[in-house]
Amino acid sequence: MTLVAELSALVPGATVLPEGERAAPYERDESGLGRYPPQAVVLARSVDDVVAVLRYSREKRLPVVPRGAGTGKSGGALAERGGIVLSLEKMDRIVEVSRADMVCVVQPGVVLETLQKAVEEQRLFYPPDPNSQAMCSIGGNLAHNAGGPRAVKYGVTSNYVLALEAVLPDGTVVRTGHRSWKGVAGYDLTHLLVGSEGTLAVITEATLKLIPLPRRVETLLAVFPDEDAAAGAVQAIFDAGLLPRACELFDGPTMRAVGPRAPFKFPDGVGGALLIEHDGHGDGVTEELARSGELCTSQGALEVLAAQDEAQRRKLWETRRMVSVALTDIRPFKISEDVAVPRGQLIEMIRAVRRIGEKHGFPTASYGHAGDGNLHVNLLFRGADERARGEAAIDEVIETAIRLGGTITGEHGVGLAKRRFLRKEQGEAVVALQKRLKRAFDPDDLLNPGKIFP
Ligand code: 2HG
Ligand code: ZN
Secondary structure (H helix, E strand, O other): OOHHHHHHHHOOOOEEEEOOHHHHHHHOOOOOOOOOOOOEEEEOOOHHHHHHHHHHHHHHOOOEEEEOOOOOOOOOOOOOOOOEEEEOOOOOOEEEEEOOOOEEEEOOOOEHHHHHHHHHOOOEEOOOOOOOOOOOEHHHHHHHOOOOOOHHHHOOHHHHEEEEEEEOOOOOEEEEEOOOOOOOOOOOHHHHHOOOOOOOOEEEEEEEEOEEOOOEEEEEEEEEOOHHHHHHHHHHHHHOOOOOOEEEEEEHHHHHHHHHHOOOOOOOOOOEEEEEEEEEOOOHHHHHHHHHHHHHHHOOOOEEEEOOOHHHHHHHHHHHHOHHHHHHHHOOOOEEEEOEOOHHHHHHHHHHHHHHHHHHOOOEEEEEEHHHOEEEEEEOOOOHHHHHHHHHHHHHHHHHHHHOOOEOEOOOOOOOOOHHHHHHHHHHHHHHHHHHHHHHHOOOOOEOOOOOOO
16 A cells, blocks of 8 residues: 555545645745655644554654644754654644633644634733734644744743643653643643654644733834944833833844835835834833833934824734745845844844845845844845855854854744754753653654754
8 A cells, every 4th residue: 555545544534645736835834945745744633643643653664744834934844854744734623712711722723813813802812923823823833932023021932831732752642731820740841842843742732821911002113223223222121121012123124125015114214123012901001102212212213103003003013024025025045044142132143143244245134023132134145056155154143143142043943944053052962961852752763853953
């Protein structure tokens, strides 16, 4: 029997796609790392399907690559060594939203926006959003411990995960954590699985913590002569004791790239911008936003524009959400990095990126989650040949982030894209310890093999 026939017999309820046209979307993701065709794709519909596929993978010694919505930026869902792509997209049920316990229980295929709307109907809030809520799924968010603009105030995905159901590589179903908000028994396996990029187990259900939905959200955009002034304002805002729920930076090249397609038109002659948002439950929100605006002005802002209604707010955020795609439009061979540095080093990081770009002769664009020092650094290339030359420049960006006390990836994960840098950040002993953990879960190295580790 062929692989596809065997899998179809094994998981009759699931959809099994052979290599070829229908499986083509599963060969790639949003990392720009190319196509990696799997030998088969299984669209699981139940935990039992996942168990069966993992047992089969062991028996046949075939790699299995778990996959969410395919919106990942680091190649975590690519079938680099072939094998079976195990898609969780059809396991997309919101099992429960409980106001009494302030939790929800979800399957991994739930699209983030669907979950956010469902909990908001009950005046509850699930804050993490990696800026792709309309497309990304909870499973991918869990695998990569997604962050996004609101992480500066509300933290990342792992801060909201209370419990998981997951299938180990040998097919054992485990339940880690607890539905209560608190609980400290034993090793924190829940948070070991979150962010493990599908290398230790396949998550089949998650219990997530919810918080009260803020009643008020207010947003402004401040424009500056250059990005250094914008970064200076970030520092001033936090120094003043304010904690915005988002504090996003655009440098000049980013604003120029997004300009033509953006619903919000930046004024002429500006070279940096901050998108700042405060939230809460009363009048204090307006006061805090005004204070942030004043601090921007005192740091050299040319204009501070407060969104007057929900439509204006949405325009600003749509403009921000478009940046990644807009940069790909102007330079399809961009390399986008995802470094994070301590907030106090943000200006130094931005300057270093400019210097590195100039030294190697490539334009750069930096933008992103300035409030928590997580900068999306892009090197912009016209062609694939330039991209190869750009690797040296990327090494320097990464080394700078590490030297400044930061990390090679603030939110996108290591996947394939950053594994060659892991040792640089963490050192041999920590990498070796993580590899021992991987072996304890997956002695045959069949679950998402080759990811994370150099
Ligand atoms: C964002 O913040 C996302 O817009 C995507 O993390 C960043 O594509 C990127 O590099
Ligand atoms: Zn981001």
